[in-house]
Amino acid sequence: MSTDNAARERLVVIGGDAAGMSAASGARRLRGPDELEIVAFERGDFTSYSACGIPYWVGGQVGGPDELIARSPEEHRERDIDLRMRTEVVKIDVEGRRVRARELDGGAETWVAYDKLVIATGARPLRPDLPGMDAPGVHGVQTLGDGQELLGTLRATEGRKAVVVGAGYIGVEMAEALLHRGYEVTVVNRGAEPMSTLDPDMGRLVHEAMAGMGITLVDDAEVTKILTGDDGRVRAVATQEADHPADIVVLGLGVRPETTLARDAGLPLGDSGGLLTDLGMRVRGHDNIWAGGDCVEVLDLVSGRERHIALGTHANKHGQVIGANVGGGYATFPGVVGTAVSKVCDLEIARTGLREKDALRAGLQFVSVTVESTSRAGYYPGAALMTVKMIAERRTGKLLGMQIVGREGAAKRVDVAAVALTAGMTVEQMTALDLGYAPPFSPVWDPVLVAARKATSAVRAAAG
Incomplete structure (x- = not known):
């Protein structure tokens, strides 16, 4: 129970992007600050932004990062949401109804009590534990900060050879972005065809079209290490069959639910590691905890099974449902068909x-x-x-x-x-x-x- 004012509840939100801040904003619309205190924690430098737009920012088709931000921290605060940036939640105490937050600048830690909790910790990009993977010139693309770092490297790099590791959505979109930047692009793919979200015969059409654009695709190739030069920077991506020269490497290997906090707290997870919720996005077995966005699994309406799909469209819908339910209304998220x-x-x-x-x-x-x-x-x-x-x-x-x-x-x-x-x-x-x-x-x-x-x-x- 909140200690600040026994007459009002406190909602704590972990994660300041689509699901978390949609939930916070939705709850605030239904309940004013005299009834509901809202405290939100975001470990990064930005809130409520379109990660889906990062490849098009990198490619130069859209401006950024400001154009990709739907609502700034200041705008959230103007709506009576106590948004604490660059602050990471490091522990959830389910029994004590509190979270432990650490300020990234300075390291100060404090416990914050909650009456209701929203977990919107997103997903983490896959980054294989291989030699050279942390070398300068190797970039993941998950946050606006990642996009800024990648653009900085692109501007500072004299060579024009780029290797994209992975041929899913992020991989093919980043291949296009680098092509627009004038790079000679190679895509290294462990699968038989690009876009494993398609059947192989349709993936073959994607392969043929990309090759016609001048993109080199290397399928059925497992990356073994990142080779570096005397200066420590990346110089090639090695597979079992060949080395592919690279002045810059972009990782597009997909994501997994970021549920470390939830797992450590003993909350229920599905086969892919995502949090399991009911139709109201309430974590199963926990009346005062909700979860949404890339950290949850959702019902596939066609197969009838739970699955993990990391998409901003779903995250925003989850947030709206959570906000309505936390705020005293009623809403459900029935599931997806995988579009x-x-x-x-x-x-x-x-x-x-x-x-x-x-x-x-x-x-x-x-x-x-x-x-x-x-x-x-x-x-x-x-x-x-x-x-x-x-x-x-x-x-x-x-x-x-x-x-x-x-x-x-x-x-x-x-x-x-x-x-x-x-x-x-x-x-x-x-x-x-x-x-x-x-x-x-x-x-x-x-x-x-x-x-x-x-x-x-x-x-x-x-x-x-």
């Missing part, structure tokens, strides 16, 4: 729902079809090719997933499938969707509907 989009230069990449291996892991039998179509009527100027893959349950014809690789106008078509997945539609039902049509926007039969028609035929054929 994500990305791009490399003019190549657009999208997926939602299950991949083939996800469906197999869930014990589902399925059919999958692939179609090629165009973004506009074929005769209209600027019509661009796209490939659409659709997966449907074998017996029922229920949509299970969709992937798209194409040029302008391709990626956002995945939203049609995301809605269909959420509604539990079959591919046959999708064929009758009344989608918008005009030659500048779509062929008479939209590519999504063409794929749905082909999937419907495949389901009927599988039924005999």
Whole structure:
């Protein structure tokens, strides 16, 4: 219980980005400072910013960091939120209802009591424990501070060879950013194809398109160490097969939930290490603790399993739900279908729902079809090719997933499938969707509907 004023509660928030500050702001809208004191801790230098925009800041397409910040610490404080920057929570005492906070500048530590707690500690980037991984010139890209450091290195580096380690969303986006900066880019990928969030046949399309842009992709390659020169700086990335010269290295190996505090406090974690919550984002088994953002696992509405997805869209929604519930209202977060989009230069990449291996892991039998179509009527100027893959349950014809690789106008078509997945539609039902049509926007039969028609035929054929 808060000792400052027994008549009011204290909410403590760990993490000052999307989920944490959305929760704090939402609770404040419902309850004034006389009823609810809000104390938030952020270990970094920035709050409420778009980490998704960092590759485009590095690439020069958008300004930053100010343009990527939605709300500054001062703006939060003006809303009666006691936001303490460069302060790290080092321990959660669940039984005592308190957290121990340490100021990064000076090291002073103090216990802060809470009535309600929000954990929004985000995710940590994967950084293999390999020789040379901490050498100057090797950069992760997770925070605005990381972006600033990377840009500083880019400006100071005379050589023009860059190696990106990893070919997921961050990896391919950083490859584009470095290409825009005039670097000769090599992407080293441990998988058989880039973008493991796609099926391999769709990943192959991404590989071919990136190669056509002048990006060198090295697949099935395990990094063994970072080689350095006499000055200690990075000079190459070594794999079992070859050394790839590098004046700068960017890590794009993905992230894991940052739940060290939660684990040490004995809070429940899922298979991927993320916190487990109920539909109201309350940590399971703890009435006064909530969690959201990249540190939690969420329900996959298609497979029925918990999974970890690090996306700002989800984090903001989690924060809104938490803020409503902490503030005395009511809201739920029912789950996700796994929708994500990305791009490399003019190549657009999208997926939602299950991949083939996800469906197999869930014990589902399925059919999958692939179609090629165009973004506009074929005769209209600027019509661009796209490939659409659709997966449907074998017996029922229920949509299970969709992937798209194409040029302008391709990626956002995945939203049609995301809605269909959420509604539990079959591919046959999708064929009758009344989608918008005009030659500048779509062929008479939209590519999504063409794929749905082909999937419907495949389901009927599988039924005999």
